[in-house]
Amino acid sequence: MSDTVPGLVRAAAEKFGDATAYAMDGRTLSFAELHDQVRRTAAVYRSHGVEPGARVVLWAPNSIDWVVAGLAATYAGGQLVPANSRYTPHEVADIIERTDATTVVVANGFLGRTQIADLREVAPLAPVIDLADIGALAAQADVADIAAVEAAAYAVTPDDVADIMFSSGTTGRPKGVVTAHRQSVAAGASWAGVGEVSDTDRYLVISPFFHSYGYKIGIIVGLLHGCAIYPMAVFDADAALALIESERITMVPGAPAIFLGLLESPAFAGTDTSTLRFANTGAANVPIALVERLQRELNFDLVITAFGMTECVVATMCRRGDSDETIATTCGRAIDGMETAIADPDTGEHLPPGSEGELLLRGSQVMLGYLDDPAATAEAIDGDKWLHTGDVGVLDENGYLRITDRLKDMYICGGFNVYPAEVEQALTRLDGVVDVAVIGVPDERLGEVGKAFVVRRDEGGPDEESVIAFAKERLANFKVPREIEFVDALPRNLSGKVLKNELREGSSP
Template sequence: MNDTVPGLVRRAAQEFGDALAYSMDGRTLTFAELHDLVRLTAAAYHQQGLQPGGRVVLWAPNSIDWVVAGLAVTYAGGTLVPANSRYTAHEVADIVDRTHATLVVIADGFLGRTQIADLRELSPAAPILDLADLAGLRAGTRAADLAAVEAAAYAVTPDDIADILFTSGTSGRPKGVLSAHRQSVAAAEAWSAVGEVTSADRYLVISPFFHSYGYKVGVLVGLVHGCALFPMATFDAEAALELIEAERITMVPGAPAIFLGLLESPAFPGTDTSSLRFANTGAANVPVTLVERLQRELSFDLVITAFGMTECVVATMCRRGDSDETVATTCGRAIDGMETAIADPETGEHLPAGREGELLLRGSQVMLGYLDDAAATAEAIDGDGWLHTGDVGVLDDNGYLRITDRLKDMYICGGFNVYPAEVEQALARLDGVVDVAVIGVPDARLGEVGKAFVVRREGGPDAEAVVAYARERLANFKVPREVVFVDALPRNLGGKVLKTELRSTS
């Protein structure tokens, strides 16, 4: 079936065959070759004990091997659990434990780290495979393993769970978001329909594959339309510009910081960007001037902003013909199959156009729920099927959404959501820290960065020690960039930290 991920892999091989599917670091792969490698890798997983329904954690940066390893999980009937490549072993060990992972596939050595050794120290029993060893395992697969995974691939249904993507929550612990195959495929189809994607497109994928925008609006889009993908493991403006010119790239989604990086690069004035046609941005407010520069200086014909979240990957998008101001100041209107509403956060009453309140989403893209957390699922999705996003927004008379604030304390650093509660819980374990609160503050390059307000005991850690402790336990985008020591945190009568007061001093 084409509404399952294995179905997309098979159909892409049949329909696009010898067309280029991937190109990265001098290596290329056609859609037919991709299918063959996915089948063999799935057979290797089966030989290692993966059965339909089993979960596989994939901890690696963007690469062709990531794509093969990830797609092979669902081809074997399993559930893909991507882990942020910048997570620490502490964070990944928690995911491995909570998903009861059958296998953990790791790209060892990314950013000079020792991921396998670090995880083995924390989770000695974890069934770890080095991503680099998969080629050897593929060579040892048997006909029986191939037959088993082909049967498993055909047995996958649209309602089976395809993936579990972890997103932090206000409780401070990441929550696993469950998505069915039909939802992951639909996200790719909806996004690419608005972006007018075809097999002629050449797609520079800067968004990480562990993120919904890299996987569902990246990898799966390529399978749906047969367009060639050019992934980057880490963003480098000069390298990206070189790829755009050399490979005649047509599509570049990314956070505003990505496009500003391209425009401000010393290499930009001498780069031919005339092949570019479609830019998709979001995750932060977009200046009108940036939209104009994308069209005028980077040659994009279609610039679209959108709103989505891990719990609902694609909710709203702008459309061709929307004004530059509309694209810059709104997140567009609901895509097909989705509804939006604004509700009074206290009473739950739905509000008319122009009134500010909590954004609610309902429709095909809303997650199935949170992994092993019925209470959090019920809190997020009400009895009428509305997902309570925690974002404050306004809908205009035409249904266009403008995000104005956040009910939650979440801020966005370089395109990634950061939930202060998780950072606060980590820092609270540092010896000498009495109390801590974290907020997001504006940053010209990353949009927002963390600022930690710390109450410490006499002789407690200095700012460098606080940051170093955070770096050991949290992904780098979660690490506060600034530490301020205070005698006490401002709190209301109920004991809640008054973060509005902290923001007013920043």
């Protein structure tokens, strides 16, 4: 097994050749064709100044073109920097500036937006390439261009940086999680091993490619095992069910809400799901009834829950043979190459099985660190190489993990992590706003949504509609608070920290 992404692209072409690598919207691409298009696109990047170690920002939804453009970044010897397709131009411009990106590839028109024009308004000097133009540019690559690209690809080592994925942090500004090639490859290999993935699988990828799960547990897995991947740009239950039946899909990872959407769709009763065999879910406790429905109604033979984060993509997984209760109430046990521990959040002392405390992770999957932020890296990864996750959990005597709470204030809206500090920082820039605190509150459809408590300078300040409109200009939709409550002051302790527990208690139904 190659320990670099370019090596995987090359090896997959040699091993799987004309077998289907991707199929989407009537278009198919074999592994051999994927390799050819990737290296030609890498030649385009090199003509735009992408040298070893340079950063390529990719702002686009799931598509075959995303895969080609993303893999070409590392094939050229560069580093891939995916941007959330729902981000605003302001958020993408910040990523471009912080990574000093040599090339910015943008898909125009997603969700009816004008991404390129909007980005150029806030970042006029950004080196933008329209994703739709890359194919024509790549076709012009000659033998000398390809030879230069191959030399760059062969020079990539397992310890080189493969990707930088931005994950919002509690400081209020997204952090760039830096990962080496060997780690990205190992994440896909570990997950695929537990999932018993083979070249006969047909894999429906709903997770966004800009997310570590869509990229490393989607694209990388496909290269490793030769399974055909069917990406979705936006989840639609009826469309997903149609694909499951027509393409004989075998694998579907996703949050619990994805599977509930399939089961509750009016189209479900008339859909043949007999080819399904492997489901992977997680991110929260999963009702035992849902696990049973996945097995009984969706015909999955293997249902696995897992735990991971951008800083450590795959940490724990359940295994074949685990009981339904274990699968539903735990995140499994550590995968090969990883260790788990529970520590007292105040003293750092490791606690015995059955004790509740902060989850620590150590091993091959833990990130290299945060981009240009040694202080945050040192805070996250201690001297003994343990990653402090900020999640509260319990390990049983067999090492199975149960997440019970969060030390951090993060909440999950529609499957996306939202960090209140980032939202608060954006809203405090609005004229007339003095103070802001944001919490997550339950939502039947999205799991949790944001509620902002806003202190205005006076009653003539911004109203609820203008606060939400301002947020929509600056933040991705999933980060925008759905509810605004104006208060005279925020509750704080003697050290000035906002008492968010009091806000949560006051917002309980």
